[in-house]
Amino acid sequence: MKLPFFLASRFVAGETLDESLPVVDDLNQDGLHVALDKLGEHVHEREEALAARDAYIDLIRTLAGRDGTEDLRNRISIKLSMMGQLIDEDFCEDNLRQLLEVAAEHDLFVRLDMEGSALTQSTLNLFEAVYPDFPNHVGPVLQAMLKRTDRDIDRMCERGVSVRLCKGAYAEPEEIAYQDMSRIRARYIDYMERLLRHTDGSGIATHDDQIIDATKAFADRRDIGTGDFEFQMLYGLRRTTQREMAAEGYNMLVYVPYGTEWFPYFSRRLREKRENVWFVLRSLLKG
Numbered sequence: 001m002k003l004p005f006f007l008a009s010r011f012v013a014g015e016t017l018d019e020s021l022p023v024v025d026d027l028n029q030d031g032l033h034v035a036l037d038k039l040g041e042h043v044h045e046r047e048e049a050l051a052a053r054d055a056y057i058d059l060i061r062t063l064a065g066r067d068g069t070e071d072l073r074n075r076i077s078i079k080l081s082m083m084g085q086l087i088d089e090d091f092c093e094d095n096l097r098q099l100l101e102v103a104a105e106h107d108l109f110v111r112l113d114m115e116g117s118a119l120t121q122s123t124l125n126l127f128e129a130v131y132p133d134f135p136n137h138v139g140p141v142l143q144a145m146l147k148r149t150d151r152d153i154d155r156m157c158e159r160g161v162s163v164r165l166c167k168g169a170y171a172e173p174e175e176i177a178y179q180d181m182s183r184i185r186a187r188y189i190d191y192m193e194r195l196l197r198h199t200d201g202s203g204i205a206t207h208d209d210q211i212i213d214a215t216k217a218f219a220d221r222r223d224i225g226t227g228d229f230e231f232q233m234l235y236g237l238r239r240t241t242q243r244e245m246a247a248e249g250y251n252m253l254v255y256v257p258y259g260t261e262w263f264p265y266f267s268r269r270l271r272e273k274r275e276n277v278w279f280v281l282r283s284l285l286k287g
């Protein structure tokens with residue numbers, strides 16, 4: 001059974017790119033950068049992976065051709081499991097390279113979303129394989145909840161790689177992941193400080209005021225300019241705060257997902273926060 005899209009519309013810009021582009025324009029007009037993500041994951045058929053690659057390439061061309069791209073650094077965010085990672089890593093790397101060629105041609109940055117821990121090493125391997133050829137156009141995501149992230153942060157800092165840091169949206173076992181929120185937050189703040197010191201343009205992806213305040217205070221203390229990093233939030237969450245932070249002079253990027261495959265993303269948002277369930281219930285009552 002397919003659920004009606006309006007349930008997800010608080011968190012997902014549209015089911016098609018055409019429906020979602022006005023959302024990008026509105027966000028840009030409010031001074032917010034955008035990362036567009038065509039939803040989809042865990043593809044097992046080569047044809048589907050090739051179609052995903054082509055859709056991402058079209059997306060790059062469409063975004064690059066739009067006004068506002070010059071000063072607002074719009075970009076895309078992709079999941080490698082959509083481009084053949086689960087079929088064959090070489091095939092996936094080939095698809096990723098083709099996509100990055102087009103991204104580099106248009107000077108557009110491609111962020112590799114991080115999925116569940118079964119894919120962490122493979123995602124970082126693929127990142128490492130392409131990074132030397134596209135150092136300005138590709139960057140990974142690291143999850144503060146994973147115990148291995150301490151080492152991964154060091155590796156990225158050594159080379160000044162732009163990282164998106166987030167807590168981690170997937171349920172992971174305690175052998176490999178911290179479960180306690182105050183511990184995850186403390187790890188997050190430590191990694192944030194390392195990234196701000198050693199990399200340019202890393203993304204502090206969170207809605208958590210304690211982390212946001214710690215980031216602002218650290219940047220102030222260390223004289224790190226607001227242009228040297230960015231905050232990132234998800235479409236539909238903390239909308240007023242996003243605009244307030246942009247008005248304060250911070251780079252604020254909004255992650256905007258779209259597409260028909262919205263259900264897994266939507267359910268991750270519902271699991272994360274009771275408030276998100278309320279948004280959906282309210283839209284049901286209105287509908």
Ligand SMILES: Cc1cc2nc3c(=O)[nH]c(=O)nc-3n(C[C@H](O)[C@H](O)[C@H](O)COP(=O)(O)OP(=O)(O)OC[C@H]3O[C@@H](n4cnc5c(N)ncnc54)[C@H](O)[C@@H]3O)c2cc1C
Nearest residue numbers: 113114141166167168169205206207208232233234238255
């Ligand atoms: C741009 C972006 C990209 C992401 N990419 C990935 C990815 O590639 N892989 C991945 O695993 N995960 C990703 N995530 C999800 C991330 O890992 C977390 O699951 C998600 O962001 C929830 O954690 P949080 O730090 O935002 O705050 P939470 O842990 O949800 O909330 C912590 C505190 O923040 C405050 N807060 C949160 N929301 C609100 C609100 N709406 N209003 C007021 N206060 C609020 C509250 O005080 C709350 O107690 C991404 C998140 C963002 C923002």
